[in-house]
Structures are given as structure tokens and as C-alpha cells.
Amino acid sequence: MTADPIEELADDQVLGPVVDEHGPVSIEPADDLYERLVVSLIRQQVSMDAAAAIRERLFDAVEVTPESVVEADHAELHDAGLSEAKADYAKSAANAFLTHEWDRDTFADTSDDAVRAELTDVHGVGPWTADMFLLFGLGREDVFPVGDLGICEGMDRLFDADMTRAEMTDAAERWAPYRSYASLYLWRAVEG
Numbered sequence: 001m002t003a004d005p006i007e008e009l010a011d012d013q014v015l016g017p018v019v020d021e022h023g024p025v026s027i028e029p030a031d032d033l034y035e036r037l038v039v040s041l042i043r044q045q046v047s048m049d050a051a052a053a054i055r056e057r058l059f060d061a062v063e064v065t066p067e068s069v070v071e072a073d074h075a076e077l078h079d080a081g082l083s084e085a086k087a088d089y090a091k092s093a094a095n096a097f098l099t100h101e102w103d104r105d106t107f108a109d110t111s112d113d114a115v116r117a118e119l120t121d122v123h124g125v126g127p128w129t130a131d132m133f134l135l136f137g138l139g140r141e142d143v144f145p146v147g148d149l150g151i152c153e154g155m156d157r158l159f160d161a162d163m164t165r166a167e168m169t170d171a172a173e174r175w176a177p178y179r180s181y182a183s184l185y186l187w188r189a190v191e192g
Helices: 005-010 016-022 033-043 048-061 066-071 074-079 084-100 104-108 112-119 127-137 149-159 165-175 179-191
Strands: none
Touching: 005 016, 005 179, 016 179, 033 048, 033 084, 033 127, 048 074, 066 084, 074 084, 112 127, 149 165, 149 179, 165 179
């Protein structure tokens, strides 16, 4: 019988109180992988409020599919709120989806590290974006996005220490194989 991630994390001395406070969370794969990747690209290095506004404008302006984004001109994407760089990133991701014919089946039996390697070959997709794709796109249960500001703040708060990425990664080993769930709780600890 498979262990329940929430019950496992609730028993953790450090994370347990956050689990108790916030209740169950779930990890679900996204309905549309390309859309999910674009959302992560939008969220790079901007506030959640700014990202939400840009997302809304973009999704109103164009159909967010690889085919439509490849055909959209930069001005249209820029008018929807994407910077020149992020318009390039969205187009590069669209081309990768079309060239490699990426879909859920493509990644089904691919390890997290292999998915990261494949994605980070795409212009504009770095480790953080790849981790967001694994967690929120593919619904993988054991992703720890150590480069995320909210994760860093949550770890510092829970462990009452200013931790390096290596120290955070080591400390998060205690939550394997459910580090995606732990990440959701870390974000909740910061958001309140």
C-alpha cells in the first residue's frame, strides 16, 4: 500500500505544524502542458500579481497553443504584456513543443532529471521553470524547486536559519519522495 503524502508530512517534526494549519494539498498534472510552461515563463522574476495580469492579457490576446504563439508576431505578444525576452521564450517553447511533439506521453516514463535536461535546452527555460513544469505541469510528487524565492523564505522560516541552496536541498531530503507536497506547504507557510 502506498503511503499518503499528507500523512507522512504531517508526522514530520518541522513541517507537521504547517500541514496541520493548512490541511490537505494536492498535486495534479496540468490539462495543457504548453499553457502551463508559458505560465511559468510569465512568472519568472515578477510578482504574482504582475504575472496574473500579464497572463490574463496574453490569454485574452492569443490562443496559447504552440501553433498560435509561433504565428503571433512579437508586437502582439508584447502588447499583451510579454517583454521582448519573454516573447522569445514563449516562441522558443512553442517551437520545441512542435519540433519534439511533446505531450504527456512524451514525458511519462522520463526521469525528472531527463525532463529538466530536455526543457533547459529551450531558450528561456532555466532550472526554476523546469521545476515548475515538473511540479505543476506533469504533477510529479518529488520536486524541490530550491531556486524559488518562496521556497527559500519558507525553509529559512521553518528551520530558523539563513540556509544556502545546498543546505536547503539536504534538509529537504527528509521529505522525499514527497518534496512537491512539502513545497506547497512551504509556500503556504510564507503566504500565511
